[in-house]
Amino acid sequence: MRLGALLLYVLLIGYGSLYPFSGWRASLNGSLAFLSAPWPHHITRTDLITNILAYLPLGYLLAAWLRLYLSRWRTVLWAILATSLFSLLMEWSQTFLPGRIAATQDIAANVTGAMVGVMLYRLLQESKWPGHLLPGWRGRWLAPGLWSNFGLLMLALWGLSQLSLDVPSLVAGNLKTHFVPFWEIPGNDGYRFHLLHALIFGLEGALASLLIASLMRHPPRKLSGWAAIFGFVLVCKLLAAALLLKGWVLPRLLSAEMVSGMVLAALLIFWARREPAGLHAQFLALLLTLAGALQFLLHSNAMRAFSGGSGAIPLNITALAAWVALVWPALVLILLWLHPRPLARRVP
Incomplete structure (x- = not known):
């Protein structure tokens, strides 16, 4: 191995x-x-x-x-x-x-x-x-077994995906064109809300939180526990952005897409919290896989005219992170589908 x-x-x-x-x-x-x-x-x-x-x-x-x-x-x-x-x-x-x-x-x-x-x-x-x-x-916090090991590997890949220059990373390429802070929207006549970006942010934040909860020996039951997990996901995303950006740029990460995506993520976590590795989480992983594939197609050379973007793919190590961000949801979907479930108790 x-x-x-x-x-x-x-x-x-x-x-x-x-x-x-x-x-x-x-x-x-x-x-x-x-x-x-x-x-x-x-x-x-x-x-x-x-x-x-x-x-x-x-x-x-x-x-x-x-x-x-x-x-x-x-x-x-x-x-x-x-x-x-x-x-x-x-x-x-x-x-x-x-x-x-x-x-x-x-x-x-x-x-x-x-x-x-x-x-x-x-x-x-x-x-x-x-x-x-x-x-x-x-042993105190995480579930034992091989499935949990693969789950930790998925979390490591998710961390690598945050070094990408496109969504779901907060960096997302050129901040001047792709990200407008929500307080600058009223005076920006040419602003166009990227609904797909907000959807990807929400699905990715919820899926990462649910994956962490599914790896825990005792998944949280109270909202405070879920808030701590979701806060950890946000901190990881901000730290990854801080590694790649200068300090004065970080406030621009509070775009309308990012803020609305985080609100959506909180709602999705509340919806799927009862079974972190269940059908609800698998459905979110499938949606994120499809949304990521659509995002890739819209920014490829074949769809350049439709997307209005450059269609360029970064020619450095961040391209690896971009591809990891693309395949990560599909790998999590497979992992959740293979999640071991306890045998049902016989009713006497």
Whole structure:
């Protein structure tokens, strides 16, 4: 399982680094010329954060697999060396793709993320703090079994999807055109409410909250417990946006679509709260899958004229997060459909 997870994540990183896999051509200045190029005067915060976060799981998974065969310090050494070579390979391959820019600062950010992942693996061992606290914490709060493990993986994928540049992430690309704060709507004559965006925000917020509740050993029964889970989902979304945006931009996230979507999410949670993994939650997962597919079609090249958008897909690691956001609801739908249910009691 460790090797399988590692290989799958390597494929995902390769996809995010080499998309769109077309237009290959020889580099004009030499494929390794980027190694001697000076660093740019300005490094975008989005690229820096996404590169670090993208390679953090790679370092963690590689260390977890290598530790089965190597000693502690050899695991650290070989994990960092392997991720450095893999990052160099990805940057070198980008020199043959138009629209992609290979840079040594990207390699530095990737290696930094991998090192953090390796150190995180060391900290989470049961012989260390806080690693030895995790089994007890999980046994106290989360349901046991393989289904719960896959549920935690779905939550990790949901967190990755928040680094996308489109909905359901709060960043959602160009804030000046796609997001208008609700207090600026009265004076904006050209404003058009994006109903699909609000629907996706509401469905995603409700589904993430219901998934968390379904993984708990004792799902909340009181509204205060549901409010805490929903608040946790909102905080995660805001933290992901804060990683990619400057502080002065964050208030613009309070758009009419986002606010109305969160109100819708609260109503949907109240509607489906009695059985977090039941038919109501599965129905929401299906709706979110269809809404995400419609959002993708409206922003693809084939539907550019209808949507009025650019139809562009980001050519960096955030493209991986965009695809995860697209397939995540379908994976949750399958997981909820396979949810184990207790046997019915016989009535004497």
